[in-house]
Amino acid sequence: MALKLYDYSLSGSCYKVRLLLAFLKLDYAREQVDFYPGRAHKSLDFLELNPLGQIPVLEDGDLRLRDAQAILCYLADKYDKSGQWLPRDPDLFGTVMMWLMFAGGEIMAASAARLHDSLGYDLDIAAARQKAHAAFRILDDHLTLRAIESTRWIAGDHPTIADVACFPYVALSGDGGIGHEDYPALRNWMRAFRRLPRFHAMSGIPEFV
Amino acid sequence: MAITTDPVAINHWIACGWPGKVPVGGYWDTVLLGQNIRVSRPQPDIYEAAILTAGALGRRLPVQSRFCCIFTTLGQDPRPLPQIDEFDEPDRRLINCGSVGVNTSPYRMIENFLDMAHFPFVHTNILGAEKKTEVVSHKIEHRKDVDEIWATDCRFFQPAASKAATGGQMTDYTYRVMSPFSIMLYKNVHNDPGRNDAICMFVQPKGEAQCLAYMPMALVDDVNTTAAIIDFQQTIFLQDRVILENQRPALMPLAPAAEIPTKADVGSVTFRRWLKQMGISFGIYEKAAA
Amino acid sequence: MQINDQVEADRWVGVALDSQIQSASSHPVILNGRELALWRGESGPARVWDDRCPHRGMRLSFGFVRGNTLRCLYHGWTYGENGHCEAIPAHPDLAPPKTICASTHGTAAKYGIIWVNLSATRAAHVPDLPNQPGWLPVRSVHLRASAPQVLDGIAEFDYGEPARTSMPAQNACVVVLGSDTQLFFALQPIGLDKTGLHVVVNESGEPQIPRRQRLARQVARLRDTIEAGGGGVWPSPRTL
Numbered sequence: 001m002a003l004k005l006y007d008y009s010l011s012g013s014c015y016k017v018r019l020l021l022a023f024l025k026l027d028y029a030r031e032q033v034d035f036y037p038g039r040a041h042k043s044l045d046f047l048e049l050n051p052l053g054q055i056p057v058l059e060d061g062d063l064r065l066r067d068a069q070a071i072l073c074y075l076a077d078k079y080d081k082s083g084q085w086l087p088r089d090p091d092l093f094g095t096v097m098m099w100l101m102f103a104g105g106e107i108m109a110a111s112a113a114r115l116h117d118s119l120g121y122d123l124d125i126a127a128a129r130q131k132a133h134a135a136f137r138i139l140d141d142h143l144t145l146r147a148i149e150s151t152r153w154i155a156g157d158h159p160t161i162a163d164v165a166c167f168p169y170v171a172l173s174g175d176g177g178i179g180h181e182d183y184p185a186l187r188n189w190m191r192a193f194r195r196l197p198r199f200h201a202m203s204g205i206p207e208f209v
Numbered sequence: 210m211a212i213t214t215d216p217v218a219i220n221h222w223i224a225c226g227w228p229g230k231v232p233v234g235g236y237w238d239t240v241l242l243g244q245n246i247r248v249s250r251p252q253p254d255i256y257e258a259a260i261l262t263a264g265a266l267g268r269r270l271p272v273q274s275r276f277c278c279i280f281t282t283l284g285q286d287p288r289p290l291p292q293i294d295e296f297d298e299p300d301r302r303l304i305n306c307g308s309v310g311v312n313t314s315p316y317r318m319i320e321n322f323l324d325m326a327h328f329p330f331v332h333t334n335i336l337g338a339e340k341k342t343e344v345v346s347h348k349i350e351h352r353k354d355v356d357e358i359w360a361t362d363c364r365f366f367q368p369a370a371s372k373a374a375t376g377g378q379m380t381d382y383t384y385r386v387m388s389p390f391s392i393m394l395y396k397n398v399h400n401d402p403g404r405n406d407a408i409c410m411f412v413q414p415k416g417e418a419q420c421l422a423y424m425p426m427a428l429v430d431d432v433n434t435t436a437a438i439i440d441f442q443q444t445i446f447l448q449d450r451v452i453l454e455n456q457r458p459a460l461m462p463l464a465p466a467a468e469i470p471t472k473a474d475v476g477s478v479t480f481r482r483w484l485k486q487m488g489i490s491f492g493i494y495e496k497a498a499a
Numbered sequence: 500m501q502i503n504d505q506v507e508a509d510r511w512v513g514v515a516l517d518s519q520i521q522s523a524s525s526h527p528v529i530l531n532g533r534e535l536a537l538w539r540g541e542s543g544p545a546r547v548w549d550d551r552c553p554h555r556g557m558r559l560s561f562g563f564v565r566g567n568t569l570r571c572l573y574h575g576w577t578y579g580e581n582g583h584c585e586a587i588p589a590h591p592d593l594a595p596p597k598t599i600c601a602s603t604h605g606t607a608a609k610y611g612i613i614w615v616n617l618s619a620t621r622a623a624h625v626p627d628l629p630n631q632p633g634w635l636p637v638r639s640v641h642l643r644a645s646a647p648q649v650l651d652g653i654a655e656f657d658y659g660e661p662a663r664t665s666m667p668a669q670n671a672c673v674v675v676l677g678s679d680t681q682l683f684f685a686l687q688p689i690g691l692d693k694t695g696l697h698v699v700v701n702e703s704g705e706p707q708i709p710r711r712q713r714l715a716r717q718v719a720r721l722r723d724t725i726e727a728g729g730g731g732v733w734p735s736p737r738t739l
Contacts, residue, residue, distance in 0.1 A: 008440065009443065032440045037227070037305065040436065117310050118309055118311075118447065119307070145716070147519075148711050148712050148715060149708055175450065181528065181689075203446075203450075207333040208563040208572060326589035329575065330588075451561075452572070456551075456555060456573075458556065469553050471554075472589075473587075
């Protein structure tokens, strides 16, 4: 087994993968990509690895995968024999997939706001923040109902890759001027997630919980 | 955003871009102290800057290209750029980390750069550790001949002081505040204690609480890839950024009772006194007092 | 210099549900534009302070709890429940002077809601409700609407059955549905066009989980209706 992650420390999408690798106690090699300022993810060399020009990319032996959500599914399916992170029960599986798509879709507006504020990306920041708030409200509503059942996690009684996929850009949203004041259920979920064994922080998410 | 009327803030050379931001034959529009400007690049090594008013180019501004950055000034009598010899040493690696936006006052950024006490809490297990939090006394002086603030004999326990470091060590620092908008540090080279890495931060104040930070470095490191060095430096700076954007008020308070310093804050106290003495008002909380 | 030097009215305002402020946590709360840190130690009641560390102004809502102290994220300065600074990590042997103190505010927990009074006098009382015990949390929502708009929205809402609305105090509203169900709404003015709404329920026979989830959904619907400018229909709680 030789896992290799094409990685950038400040990327929330790469962080999703680093988190699951840590939760699953998997060793891996890091290949740092000069995402900013070098834009190495748009270089011809990198486009051979991922024609979409996006990080992360994961290699496992001869297999090469792009897309953080796809990588989470692969790692959980292959390396988590307990099935906790990717439940096989059809109802739970479907629910996890639904929120995984949400993490790669609607929540990415928070990533856009962060790229605008910190790295100067030219985009409609008001629209990005508004979309992120709309997404956060949907997740906060969901977690509010879950909390009434005394459940902390997005699906089922344990953290799953749905939590791993949703966490980074919710937690990093302050970097894009999106506060957590309006989302009490999100705050409690994030704190529970940060207290998981083998959790590690990244820049923008405080180490101390 | 209106241009500042503060003559003290205006009379500085201020970073307004880095080469990767300005394509050859193209330009990038930015803001300096509330003034819209255009930085253009007619030839690979030639940069120009001008005031931009309602989309039209106005007065030409002087430009200097130095320390991997492009500098300009809105003032008639700017303070000269500092002398940083390390950038001219032939065996140095000059690394430019682009620019990072930070929504706070430029002085909050300088003050944080000058601060060691936050290492264990903000740069946990990299530049500091929770079990060794003490800031031992160090020397701070306002060097009147160059009008710079220097902090010397700074020592702090660091678990992973740089990309080149392995294992914890006491690290020696020298800090040098070169203007209200620029600061640098000298830090032991990991394998060559006789030399220092030079790491700078030039702040471009777009508005009173909207800044860009440029962090060029002149390093002695023949081991690490540029990607890894940049990744390390950005990791540190984005850890600081959370703090910087959540200090209240964002503007720098200079009244002595506004915030409570301790002995570890002598650098901050000296820096704030220096700002007060120069009478700067841009980015300062107390408008009447400045 | 005082950073927050406005004179605050002597009034209790609900700012959160007590059940949502878990032990060992710190939260950001905004009241009339003023930033506050709402935190709870590993045990004991929640507390509300100004959201800035006296040292460098860092927001204490970003801080972390150890024991019953709140520690600032920036330099680890450690504050006890009375607001006094107890430790400064940069100087482990120093006993911090008593003058270093966070700005603390009157805080109370009643009906499952955390109340804050920012005034120095604190002669006012938390609003009185007819039923003291038996209140259970429904949920908090945050609306893009002013407090008066939210009050109007609560009163005008079509609850699908006779509803009696009363205001026991400013920024507090009781809606009685049928003979048995009381909903209590505590309003938190955040800004001119933003309001927090903290909702608890009281009815005979403790509402079970599905019932509370249903009520929480309806509060979200009330939120969306008010933001859309009215016109939503609340299905009768009797039929839930």
